[in-house]
Amino acid sequence: xxxxxxxxxxxxxxxxxxxxxxxxxxxxxxxxxxxxxxxxxxxxxxxxxxxxxxxxxxxxxxxxxxxxxxxxxxxxxxxxxxxxxxxxxxxxxxxxxxxxxxxxxxxxxxxxxxxxxxxxxxxxxxxxxxxxxxxxxxxxxxxxxxxxxxxxxxxxxxxxxxxxxxxxxxxxxxxxxxxxxxxxxxxxxxxxxxxxxxxxxxxxxxxxxxxxxxxxxxxxxxxxxxxxxxxxxxxxxxxxxxxxxxxxxxxxxxxxxxxxxxxxxxxxxxxxxxxxxxxxxxxxxxxxxxxxxxxxxxxxxxxxxxxxxxxxxxxxxxxxxxxxxxxxxxxxxxxxxxxxxxxxxxxxxxxxxxxxxxxxxxxxxxxxxxxxxxxxxxxxxxxxxxxxxxxxxxxxxxxxxxxxxxxxxxxxxxxxxxxxxxxxxxxxxxxxxxxxxxxxxxxxxxxxxxxxxxxxxxxxxxx
Amino acid sequence: xxxxxxxxxxxxxxxxxxxxxxxxxxxxxxxxxxxxxxxxxxxxxxxxxxxxxxxxxxxxxxxxxxxxxxxxxxxxxxxxxxxxxxxxxxxxxxxxxxxxxxxxxxxxxxxxxxxxxxxxxxxxxxxxxxxxxxxxxxxxxxxxxxxxxxxxxxxxxxxxxxxxxxxxxxxxxxxxxxxxxxxxxxxxxxxxxxxxxxxxxxxxxxxxxxxxxxxxxxxxxxxxxxxxxxxxxxxxxxxxxxxxxxxxxxxxxxxxxxxxxxxxxxxxxxxxxxxxxxxxxxxxxxxxxxxxxxxxxxxxxxxxxxxxxxxxxxxxxxxxxxxxxxxxxxxxxxxxxxxxxxxxxxxxxxxxxxxxxxxxxx
Numbered sequence: 001x002x003x004x005x006x007x008x009x010x011x012x013x014x015x016x017x018x019x020x021x022x023x024x025x026x027x028x029x030x031x032x033x034x035x036x037x038x039x040x041x042x043x044x045x046x047x048x049x050x051x052x053x054x055x056x057x058x059x060x061x062x063x064x065x066x067x068x069x070x071x072x073x074x075x076x077x078x079x080x081x082x083x084x085x086x087x088x089x090x091x092x093x094x095x096x097x098x099x100x101x102x103x104x105x106x107x108x109x110x111x112x113x114x115x116x117x118x119x120x121x122x123x124x125x126x127x128x129x130x131x132x133x134x135x136x137x138x139x140x141x142x143x144x145x146x147x148x149x150x151x152x153x154x155x156x157x158x159x160x161x162x163x164x165x166x167x168x169x170x171x172x173x174x175x176x177x178x179x180x181x182x183x184x185x186x187x188x189x190x191x192x193x194x195x196x197x198x199x200x201x202x203x204x205x206x207x208x209x210x211x212x213x214x215x216x217x218x219x220x221x222x223x224x225x226x227x228x229x230x231x232x233x234x235x236x237x238x239x240x241x242x243x244x245x246x247x248x249x250x251x252x253x254x255x256x257x258x259x260x261x262x263x264x265x266x267x268x269x270x271x272x273x274x275x276x277x278x279x280x281x282x283x284x285x286x287x288x289x290x291x292x293x294x295x296x297x298x299x300x301x302x303x304x305x306x307x308x309x310x311x312x313x314x315x316x317x318x319x320x321x322x323x324x325x326x327x328x329x330x331x332x333x334x335x336x337x338x339x340x341x342x343x344x345x346x347x348x349x350x351x352x353x354x355x356x357x358x359x360x361x362x363x364x365x366x367x368x369x370x371x372x373x374x375x376x377x378x379x380x381x382x383x384x385x386x387x388x389x390x391x392x393x394x395x396x397x398x399x400x401x402x403x404x405x406x407x408x409x410x411x412x413x414x415x416x417x418x419x420x421x422x423x424x425x426x427x428x429x430x431x432x433x434x435x436x437x438x439x440x441x442x443x444x445x446x447x448x449x450x451x452x453x454x455x456x457x458x459x460x461x462x463x
Numbered sequence: 464x465x466x467x468x469x470x471x472x473x474x475x476x477x478x479x480x481x482x483x484x485x486x487x488x489x490x491x492x493x494x495x496x497x498x499x500x501x502x503x504x505x506x507x508x509x510x511x512x513x514x515x516x517x518x519x520x521x522x523x524x525x526x527x528x529x530x531x532x533x534x535x536x537x538x539x540x541x542x543x544x545x546x547x548x549x550x551x552x553x554x555x556x557x558x559x560x561x562x563x564x565x566x567x568x569x570x571x572x573x574x575x576x577x578x579x580x581x582x583x584x585x586x587x588x589x590x591x592x593x594x595x596x597x598x599x600x601x602x603x604x605x606x607x608x609x610x611x612x613x614x615x616x617x618x619x620x621x622x623x624x625x626x627x628x629x630x631x632x633x634x635x636x637x638x639x640x641x642x643x644x645x646x647x648x649x650x651x652x653x654x655x656x657x658x659x660x661x662x663x664x665x666x667x668x669x670x671x672x673x674x675x676x677x678x679x680x681x682x683x684x685x686x687x688x689x690x691x692x693x694x695x696x697x698x699x700x701x702x703x704x705x706x707x708x709x710x711x712x713x714x715x716x717x718x719x720x721x722x723x724x725x726x727x728x729x730x731x732x733x734x735x736x737x738x739x740x741x742x743x744x745x746x747x748x749x750x751x752x753x754x755x756x757x758x759x760x761x762x763x764x765x766x767x768x769x770x771x772x773x774x775x776x777x778x779x780x781x782x783x784x785x786x787x788x789x790x791x792x793x794x795x796x797x798x799x800x801x802x803x804x805x806x807x808x809x810x811x812x813x814x815x816x817x818x819x820x821x822x823x824x825x
Contacts, residue, residue: 103654104742126658148603161607162578171811179808183740184767187564187792189618190577191808193610194815197603217660241518243541243631283662285687342599344519374601414601429604433591438605440818456605 071140077419111142148197150415172446232274249373266321341405526558564614588820633682735796
């Protein structure tokens with residue numbers, strides 16, 4: 001057993017207030033936003049410098065101790081659930097924006113920087129950081145990179161991977177690598193593309209160079225209410241097929257509307273079965289012309305009510321409702337599972353109808369709130385964890401939804417990642433050769449499999 | 464030795480049999496053609512569109528497909544690949560475009576090739592058919608090996624099938640040409656446009672003996688373009704006396720300017736064409752170093768990319784780029800060592816190489 005010498009070695013790096021190993025201190029780190037899964041690590045360390053992170057990883061490698069890097073713990077796939085006997089490396093104090101270069105429109109940040117903080121610091125220059133996961137007021141860039149986070153506005157601007165220019169990282173065996181640079185362009189294989197979304201299995205990001213965009217000149221945000229969810233889904237297919245390119249197209253169903261309204265009074269029509277949020281952004285003249293075209297589509301789409309945000313405050317209220325929907329659903333049910341499957345956009349209506357059918361079959365309520373423009377579903381399966389077998393039933397329903405997405409030609413995850421939660425479903429999407437290739441890459445980065453062990457890959461011998 | 468396979472299994476047999484192989488397309492990028500002594504897999508018979516649903520804005524095709532055929536097919540439905548594939552008229556293939564990782568001026572607006580590649584199927588160094596990504600526009604399952612392939616020059620495997628995201632094609636374009644007397648003035652103007660909330664489709668800087676000409680392209684509905692162009696022009700007008708000429712081009716004249724840029728018709732006989740990733744702040748120093756050696760430069764993507772026509776041997780440019788801390792890819796010219804200058808991530812790349820091609824066949 002290596003625990004004692006390992007802990008002693010950690011004590012050489014960390015003072016007692018940054019090396020936690022008392023049970024009470026560890027509790028907050030036992031799970032992330034996927035609260036159904038939890039584990040107690042043997043210790044949590046809180047580095048304050050990149051060098052401390054590097055030394056910690058090297059110690060883990062020497063003593064063969066698994067580690068999990070953690071930011072704010074907002075992963076919905078259990079991506080930062082600790083490994084029993086392993087340690088958690090909490091990166092929240094590596095929260096410095098090291099450089100903000102308005103002229104080249106980039107920011108160099110540490111992994112513990114909060115997503116929204118990047119945009120906040122860029123705002124005086126008319127710039128912002130585009131990826132906008134709903135948890136952006138608290139989630140960190142390190143986590144965003146590990147799980148290739150998306151968000152409502154990825155439809156037009158792309159996910160995290162499209163906005164990372166350079167990375168400095170410590171690999172699981174302690175080697176420090178630098179990938180990419182400051183340019184939008186590169187030569188040789190796109191290593192940044194491979195690293196982003198690797199779910200912490202390669203190592204830990206120490207520094208990231210992010211691309212900033214000029215803030216759009218204007219926005220127009222509309223809400224359209226439908227008497228059925230399928231009709232809202234069909235309207236999305238029509239908008240996409242029309243050739244319009246809105247910044248975001250989102251759908252919420254009645255359960256999600258009720259929850260969001262109760263939580264933040266977003267001004268949503270409470271009787272709608274399906275609510276569509278469409279936002280156009282860009283140059284004023286183009287947005288105006290697109291708006292006319294969009295309204296023609298919306299007026300013919302069977303919406304019984306269409307309202308537009310009249311000012312920035314109303315617009316923010318609409319988005320606050322949408323972005324707080326997951327946590328708001330917590331008011332409807334003691335527990336829930338969030339799924340993240342993707343289907344081709346032309347099959348959205350069909351997929352939603354099928355999910356509703358499964359929901360009644362399993363006798364579990366499902367709330368839907370999702371990135372419709374990308375075909376990225378977020379069914380929230382509501383259950384009561386105190387009820388015997390309820391979690392297992394919710395998990396089975398989640399599994400059926402994932403299989404449905406793959407059957408429709410889609411993916412089991414659009415932006416939350418595989419994590420701990422969906423690892424048994426990776427083989428539904430990929431065959432043995434695909435999985436072998438993924439494993440081969442992983443073992444080259446981490447021969448001991450200590451970096452975020454247990455995530456992404458299915459456990460052998462389990463269904 | 465060379466083979467022209469029609470099926471995946473033929474390629475698999477070659478990979479398992481031969482010691483050194485390389486996939487090739489049309490050879491439109493002369494400096495990237497396989498060297499002698501390597502078994503060449505000519506991919507051009509593995510061609511055709513596998514799946515295209517215009518309403519989904521995605522297309523899947525075999526890697527040996529000609530880019531121009533795919534573009535024609537997309538254009539029939541008012542769609543396009545917004546990263547503006549280059550060297551299309553030389554017969555470039557989809558596989559070659561991905562493996563060389565080249566994006567054209569349109570990369571400025573919505574992103575480069577890497578941002579539009581949704582999924583790949585490829586054969587690894589042991590002949591296994593590997594699939595990564597998919598055909599939906601968002602996908603976070605597994606490591607993104609599709610992006611890894613962008614610019615990989617065939618190092619990690621033989622691409623067989625590629626899925627792209629496509630966008631609606633703007634119905635009209637217009638380009639503002641602003642000619643400056645010196646580079647610094649042109650760069651200042653370029654940065655001003657780049658920081659403004661204008662939806663520029665391309666932002667290039669063309670340099671010749673007399674002028675430094677900024678090319679700012681807009682796309683969208685034809686009725687709106689004149690007013691949008693006027694706003695663009697207004698940002699330059701109060702500029703400085705070095706602005707010699709400012710005019711808007713449209714329609715076929717405009718199309719021709721960008722076609723010529725994408726085909727690199729300005730690169731004369733006897734020059735190599737080199738791609739150099741860059742940042743706007745480094746344009747000046749690079750231009751000075753290369754200009755004194757007789758190179759011709761065109762800056763693209765708002766100063767994030769230099770296309771350099773280099774008159775001498777690539778090894779000389781390699782040394783200069785090394786000193787400047789820049790990397791480069793020789794695209795047109797003699798095959799051999801296409802990657803020059805300072806390369807980042809080599810240690811990481813060799814780990815990936817060991818995973819996907821442990822015997823070093825590619």
